Amino acid sequence: MKLEPLKIQHDLVAWLTVAGDKIRQSLTEELQVNTKSGRNDLVTNRDKEIERFYVNQIRTYYPEARIYGEEGLGDEINDLSGLIFFVDPIDGTMNFVKQKENFATMIGVYLDGEPIVGGILDVMAQRLVVGGPQTGVMLNGRPLSKRPSLDIKDGLIGVNSRMLSENINQVTDLIRLSSGARITGSAGVEFSQVIMGKQIGYISNLSPWDVAAGWAIASALNIEAHTIAGQRPSLLKREIIIAGIPTVWQNFAKLQS
Template identity: 40%
Template sequence: MSNWQEIDTYVKHWIKEAGERIRQSFKTQLNIQTKSNRNDLVTNVDQETEQFFIERIRNIYPDHHILGEEGFGDELKDMKGTIWIIDPIDGTMNFVHQQRNFAISIGIYHDGEGMLGYIYDVVHDELYHGRKGHGAYMNDLELPPLQEVDVRDSIIGVNALWVTDNNRINKEVLGPLVRDVRGTRSYGSAAMEMAYVASGRIDGYMTMRLAPWDFAAGKILIEEVGGVVTSLDGKELDMLQKSSVFSCKPGLHENISKTYLKDVSIKKI
């Protein structure tokens, strides 16, 4: 069994070092490429940051496995053993255009169970971190348990795309929810939005398609403060597959699911 406290110490040190490297990169010109489409960006900083983590993990924990967004990790067929799920920069479009509203995201799982989660808001130097059974924190501040909230008093993170014509979900499904909540927000980084759910800055976050490196860390943090994280149709997330994600405060998750999402259907592409 891994020494989680030792791993936690290493990760916090590495994340802060990687964050400083990223802040220094603001002074240089980025090499920007596209992946699946012109809006799916990757920079040399994404790639270099992932390689930074992989090099250090391999050096200290050679028997651990790595799943990384930029493809420098391992090809995984199951969740056996200890697996680091890494997004070196979640919110690359924000990183490129705004130099803010992006995060480093690392979730560490053992035999499929989330053990350690980290979401680092590099620009604001806010590290959201949690360990299974030991709560979640923002820097040194312990995050309180999430409290139930009425739909009408809630703020939900959701991209406006999902209430317009799109190829994932009927645009009519989320319209009533958007009308009924107090407000909606879209920050452009799944990791940041899930950190905001964990810290109570927003009450829920939903999206139609994320990869495991987008939600691995956030799931651990939210569950440590009593929140619920599932697919949009209420199923357990598969940490090796892309999925819709619905993370929410307790009670609110159930109310939204029953009232607005009972017949939801997500198209796979």
């Protein structure tokens, strides 16, 4: 299958920009809020509306592609063959509902399991990071460089709150080695912080649509993503992901032994 990564990147920028405008314009409107797996796992009518918008765009311009969306409006995905768009219409729905900030909308694109391009829009900050291994990475149209190597003591790490409070997989011990922890409740916002060089890592229990966009972008910037076993993200199930510059994984792995 012949792909044009720059064209896909251009399309992602256009779609994410439209979606961001739609979400911001809707903030004064009444939301329909429901729960999914529990009281802290929320979904709104806006999540479904934005995913439906993305699905329609992908079906129109990439009819050969499959879609793995958080709200289930795409396809059932059991393998990574072919072209797949991973869609998270509103990442950080709790923040969207409660804070009206610190949430993102994002799309990751993969071919046979390999990253092609990703895009993450911090909706309220209007900060768009987009790119991939073949296209380079842009922040609001400005190119970003590969992340330099740092000692773990010199950087901040984004982390899942439960993993930090309960020291799951020695995450609390890892944070003590760093400059400190940051918790936002949005994988997209956290990945963006790592991509922009404001944090050196991010650790959380993530679904495929949570990690796909960030990993696609980060793979162009000397930023790694591992499972606890040291493998690549499967992109097929929920799993703990350790993303960051190499020193983050190196120190995490030492603490597991």
